[in-house]
Structure formats: structure tokens, C-alpha cells
Amino acid sequence: MTHSTVVGAAARDERVSAAERAYRHLKQAVLAQVYPGGHLVSEGEIAEATGVSRTPVREALLRLETEGLVKLYPKRGALIRPVSAREITDVIEARRLVELHAAERVWPRRAELCAGLAARLDEMRRAHAAGDVTALMAADRAFHATVVEAAGNEILTELYHRLRDRQIRMGEAGFRLSPGWAEVVLTEHAAQLAALRGDDRQAWLGSVAAHIDNAATVLRTLR
Structure with missing residues (x-):
């Protein structure tokens, strides 16, 4: 395994960790009604709250969208889906x-x-x-x-x-x-x-x- 491979694997691991951190933060906030239904949250807001870059935040938002908790709006952020x-x-x-x-x-x-x-x-x-x-x-x-x-x-x-x-x-x-x-x-x-x-x-x-x-x-x- 070359140095570049090790560095690349480490970077991927860090991205996964950062995305998971953003995911857990936002999901907990949604479930606890910190972000209530109808609230629009920006990538920057989540990035600042979790101390990660916007790329892992996007990954977290995509994951939450598949779970039906948010709806993504490009360049605007994510709308917290209200409980219907x-x-x-x-x-x-x-x-x-x-x-x-x-x-x-x-x-x-x-x-x-x-x-x-x-x-x-x-x-x-x-x-x-x-x-x-x-x-x-x-x-x-x-x-x-x-x-x-x-x-x-x-x-x-x-x-x-x-x-x-x-x-x-x-x-x-x-x-x-x-x-x-x-x-x-x-x-x-x-x-x-x-x-x-x-x-x-x-x-x-x-x-x-x-x-x-x-x-x-x-x-x-x-x-």
C-alpha cells in the first residue's frame, strides 16, 4: 500500500466521520423539534454547528432526505418536513x-x-x-x-x-x-x-x- 493510498483512505475515513457527525447532529435536532417542521436550515448553519465542511453536510442531508425527514432545495438548504x-x-x-x-x-x-x-x-x-x-x-x-x-x-x-x-x-x-x-x-x-x-x-x-x-x-x- 502506497503513501498516497493510505492518505486517501484516511481522508475518506475523515469524510465519513464528519458526515456521520453532521447526520447525527441534524437528525437529533429534527427528532427533538429543535428544528421544527417547516424550518429551512442551511448547509452553512449545520457546518458551523458541527465544525465540518459543507461536503459532509451535503452527504448527511442526502441521507436524511432518503429517510423522509428533509426536502433539499439547491442553493437554499433543507426544509424540515412537517409531520403530516x-x-x-x-x-x-x-x-x-x-x-x-x-x-x-x-x-x-x-x-x-x-x-x-x-x-x-x-x-x-x-x-x-x-x-x-x-x-x-x-x-x-x-x-x-x-x-x-x-x-x-x-x-x-x-x-x-x-x-x-x-x-x-x-x-x-x-x-x-x-x-x-x-x-x-x-x-x-x-x-x-x-x-x-x-x-x-x-x-x-x-x-x-x-x-x-x-x-x-x-x-x-x-x-
Whole structure:
């Protein structure tokens, strides 16, 4: 391997690292609503925030465009795509299909599930008491994921995790902009856990379905 080859490989590695840094910065900002839907962000703005040149920024923006988070406008920058009513409907429908199926599947193993859900609920309560919305949302996602993963279907689990970015973005709006939504979520998750512990199958399935429906209602009112 020649010196020029080594230098070229190092440069490529640096470009990948810089592009990844720009990608993570912008994606996190979009998901956390730092850049809300409808906001136009320039390449220069991102380059300055991340300390990289415009070339890796363009690579990051192209990647985010394929994920449906931004729309590129040459010489202007990138428009952060707003969450549409259709996207909310599609995500809720996908969640309902996966989570209700998982709720059915885990019922025979409910005793094993209780400890994990109780731990996630405790994490949510501590985060809420501390006013840490980010930690609250992470624990909430973990509560839902615990049920899906316990169902034992790897393909459905993968599908569910692929919804993660969209759920984070929508969850930010729900928890930060809807007064009282956190308390509602805590109450509904507590009801789910109580149904499992009380061996009440209908209450368990009903509480899972009601929670998803209530989330859909909140998200639609925030548009």
C-alpha cells in the first residue's frame, strides 16, 4: 500500500466521520423539534454547528432526505418536513397492528413480563418527577418495546423498532406540547400493569388498545 493510498483512505475515513457527525447532529435536532417542521436550515448553519465542511453536510442531508425527514432545495438548504396527518395515521395503524398482536401473544407469559414493565414504569415516574422529558420518553418507548419484544416475533420487533424515529418525533410534540399528557400516559401504563397482575385479560387488551387510540387523538390535535 502506497503513501498516497493510505492518505486517501484516511481522508475518506475523515469524510465519513464528519458526515456521520453532521447526520447525527441534524437528525437529533429534527427528532427533538429543535428544528421544527417547516424550518429551512442551511448547509452553512449545520457546518458551523458541527465544525465540518459543507461536503459532509451535503452527504448527511442526502441521507436524511432518503429517510423522509428533509426536502433539499439547491442553493437554499433543507426544509424540515412537517409531520403530516397521513404519517400520524400510518404510524398509529402500524403500532396498533404490532402492539395489539404482541399483547395477545404475551398473555400466557404475563407473570414474567410484570417485573420488566414495573421497572420501566418506575423509570417513567422518576423522570417525570425530575422534569426530564427526554428520559421520560425513553422509558415510555422502553415500556412499549418490552411488550413487543416479549412476544418473540423477531420480524415484528424489527418492524416496531424501525418506527422509532417517527415515534420519537411525534412523542416530543405530545409530551412537550400537550399539558397533562405525561400524567395520562403514567396512569394508562399503570392500568396495563394492574390488568396483568390481576389476570384480567380483557382489561389488559382493552387498556393497550385505548392507550394507542388516546395517543392518536393527542397527536392529531397538535398538528
